[in-house]
Amino acid sequence: MTDTAASSSTGGPSGKKDTKRGFFSRIALFVRQVLAELGKVVTxxxxxxxxxxxxxxxxxxxxxxxxxxxxxxxxxxxxxxxxx
Structure with missing residues (x-):
C-alpha cells in the first residue's frame, strides 16, 4: 500500500498520525506515486x-x-x- 491508502473514515493513512502534508510535500508524493505506477507499465x-x-x-x-x-x-x- 502507498502512503495515501485510505482505510480509515477520515481518508488518511491507517496506523499513522493524522498530520497535514504541505503543498510541496503532496506534490512530491504524487510524483513518486506516478513514477512508481509508470514502473509497472509493460510494453x-x-x-x-x-x-x-x-x-x-x-x-x-x-x-x-x-x-x-x-x-x-x-x-x-x-x-x-x-x-x-
Whole structure:
C-alpha cells in the first residue's frame, strides 16, 4: 500500500498520525506515486500491438456500420412520417 491508502473514515493513512502534508510535500508524493505506477507499465510485443490495432480497427468499422444503418433507418422513418 502507498502512503495515501485510505482505510480509515477520515481518508488518511491507517496506523499513522493524522498530520497535514504541505503543498510541496503532496506534490512530491504524487510524483513518486506516478513514477512508481509508470514502473509497472509493460510494453506490448509487436505481435500483441498488431493484434490490438486490428481489434480496435475492426470494432470501429463495426460501429460505423451500425451508426450508418441507424442513420439510414431513422432518415427513412422521418421521411415516411413527415413526407419528402
Amino acid at each position: 506490448p510485443t509487436r505481435r500483441e500491438l498488431v493484434r490490438f490495432t486490428i481489434t480496435v480497427l475492426a470494432f470501429v468499422v463495426i460501429m460505423m456500420l451500425i451508426v450508418t444503418a441507424l442513420d439510414f433507418l431513422f432518415g427513412f422513418g422521418a421521411g415516411w412520417v413527415f413526407g419528402r
